Amino acid sequence: MKILFLTSRWPVPPITGDRIRAFYLLRHLTQKHDVTLVSFYENFHEIKQLKSSQLNVRIRPVKFPAGLSLYARLGSGLFSKLPLQVHYYSTKKIKQVIHEELKSNSYDLIFVHLLRMANYVMDLASIPKIIDLTDAISLNYERLLQFSGFYQNRSFNKIYSLEKERVLNYEKNILRKFNRTLLISGVDKDYLQAHCTVDPMAVVQNGVNLDYFKYLPNGCDSDKIVFHGNMNYLPNVDAALYFYRDIFPLVKQKRPRAKFFMVGVRPKKQLQALEKYQDVFVTGRLNDLRPQLRSAALAVCPLRAGAGLQNKILEAMAIGTPVVTTSLGLEGIHARPGKHLEVADTPEAFAEKVVSFMNNPGKREEFSRQARQFVEENYTWEKALAPLDDILNEFE
Numbered sequence: 106m107k108i109l110f111l112t113s114r115w116p117v118p119p120i121t122g123d124r125i126r127a128f129y130l131l132r133h134l135t136q137k138h139d140v141t142l143v144s145f146y147e148n149f150h151e152i153k154q155l156k157s158s159q160l161n162v163r164i165r166p167v168k169f170p171a172g173l174s175l176y177a178r179l180g181s182g183l184f185s186k187l188p189l190q191v192h193y194y195s196t197k198k199i200k201q202v203i204h205e206e207l208k209s210n211s212y213d214l215i216f217v218h219l220l221r222m223a224n225y226v227m228d229l230a231s232i233p234k235i236i237d238l239t240d241a242i243s244l245n246y247e248r249l250l251q252f253s254g255f256y257q258n259r260s261f262n263k264i265y266s267l268e269k270e271r272v273l274n275y276e277k278n279i280l281r282k283f284n285r286t287l288l289i290s291g292v293d294k295d296y297l298q299a300h301c302t303v304d305p306m307a308v309v310q311n312g313v314n315l316d317y318f319k320y321l322p323n324g325c326d327s328d329k330i331v332f333h334g335n336m337n338y339l340p341n342v343d344a345a346l347y348f349y350r351d352i353f354p355l356v357k358q359k360r361p362r363a364k365f366f367m368v369g370v371r372p373k374k375q376l377q378a379l380e381k382y383q384d385v386f387v388t389g390r391l392n393d394l395r396p397q398l399r400s401a402a403l404a405v406c407p408l409r410a411g412a413g414l415q416n417k418i419l420e421a422m423a424i425g426t427p428v429v430t431t432s433l434g435l436e437g438i439h440a441r442p443g444k445h446l447e448v449a450d451t452p453e454a455f456a457e458k459v460v461s462f463m464n465n466p467g468k469r470e471e472f473s474r475q476a477r478q479f480v481e482e483n484y485t486w487e488k489a490l491a492p493l494d495d496i497l498n499e500f501e
Contacts, residue, residue: 106501108140109206111225112218113194115146115166117155120370120390121335122416126239126289126311127218128160133490134216135161138497141210143202145169145194165206167199187224188242188271189264194221207232214500220272223279233500235285237309240413241293243273243300248410248433249339277301285496289413290437296412307496310437311414312489313423313480321399322425322473327463328362331401331426333394333417336372336387340411345376348407348455349385355456357384360463368397398426402469403462406430407455414438419484422446422476427469429458438484445479446472 112127119128134140141163146152152166175193182192203225206212215226217236226234246269250262280286280303287309288294294306332348334341345367356363363384367376370390379385391397398404404421406428414437421428428446435448442448447462449455462469 106138106213106497107211108134108138108214108216109203109210109212110134110140110142110162110216110218111203111222112142112144113221115144115151115155116142117151117158117160121338122413123219123239125416126237128158129312129314129486129490130216130218130237130493131160131162133486133493134497137494139163141165141206141212143167143199143206145199165202167196167202170196170198186271186274188220188275189268190221190242190272191224191275195224200225214497217283220275220279223275223283227278227282234283235287235496235500236279236283237287238276238279238293239287239289240411241276241288241296242412243269243276244293244296245340245410245412246272248412249343251410273300277303280305284500287493287496292436293412307492309493309496310484310489311416311419312484312486313416313419315423315481315485318395318420318423320423320425320477322470322477324399325402325426325469326364326400327402327466328360329364329366329401330356330459330463331366331368331397331404331421332406333368333398333404333420334415336367336369336376336389340408341369342373342375343410344407347409348405349379351452352405352407352455352459355452356459356463359456359460363463366397366401368394395424398424401426403427403429403459405455405459406434408434412436418446419480423480423484425473425477427462427472427476429455429462431455440476440479444472445476 114124116124116127119125143165146166147169178192182189212232215232215234217223220238223236246265250265280301286306289311291308294308332345353365366386368388372387372389376387380387398421404426406415406418408431415434418428430448431450432448440446447458449458
């Protein structure tokens, strides 16, 4: 088939959740189909990286307009019924490019990645449309509001409350107007199903590149704890602050030399400010996060908000670093607590699980081996995206 693929952020380098997802969706689609990518990019280096990434895809890149035009778009969004993130990515230029592609090429299918790009083809009925929402963003916002006072003010709370309702209404509209909607987790699917009687939804999970995240469990620092991810993403910000303020002091009582590393792109100021404290490290973006994971006694994922499936957990498990997470962090991953990873939902219980890995090399080795086997059996990209082929066959 000839597929027009729309996404909001350039999929290379695949260093954050949405880019990773888009990259492997594209890689999978181009194995059997003729794909044209329309996407925003931020700098020309990203385009060069995609051309060397071995993705066999035709590209129509559009420079993302920041500066005053961005503030103008967000300002107009305050008085709209559409979500702010739709306005954030709404430009005449990319609309023109999409129109040109649809007019000059006979596409069999439009594949939209993420809610924010849906508006460009929402009302188009002449070509079948699939959208990969990935997460139920309204569920994310609903959970985020429970803890937003932890790091935000009342004005932000009001904006997120308003945005949550806009997003939910928009998601329901998407379910009515797209032929198929993909989600990364059954939890997100069930949430949207409870709010909309239309059900064109299917679960297509994420995977892990096992060749990249090779299994090397030895040589760790038994005092090192790692939390990795996009450190500009609010659920991750909340998780990092929650760990530092509520859990890390309890760990330090048992392991005085414990060190907490926050590894990931664009750390917010609240996280950067923690570096002034002893045994706290904020790395920012790294070209390769694997050495940080391999050298840690364990990886933590103390999420209290968010939705979808946590790549950070699968990556740590694949590489051989034991994981302690919350029940929310485990959502969408069918691992067994007490065998493949540990789960705890109170600061005291979480700290206890963390210390048990730090104190017990034998336990680390056992969980490391079992976690890797679990990922190999269930979360390769080939297995994760296999259901997508059956969905695409419906449109052949």
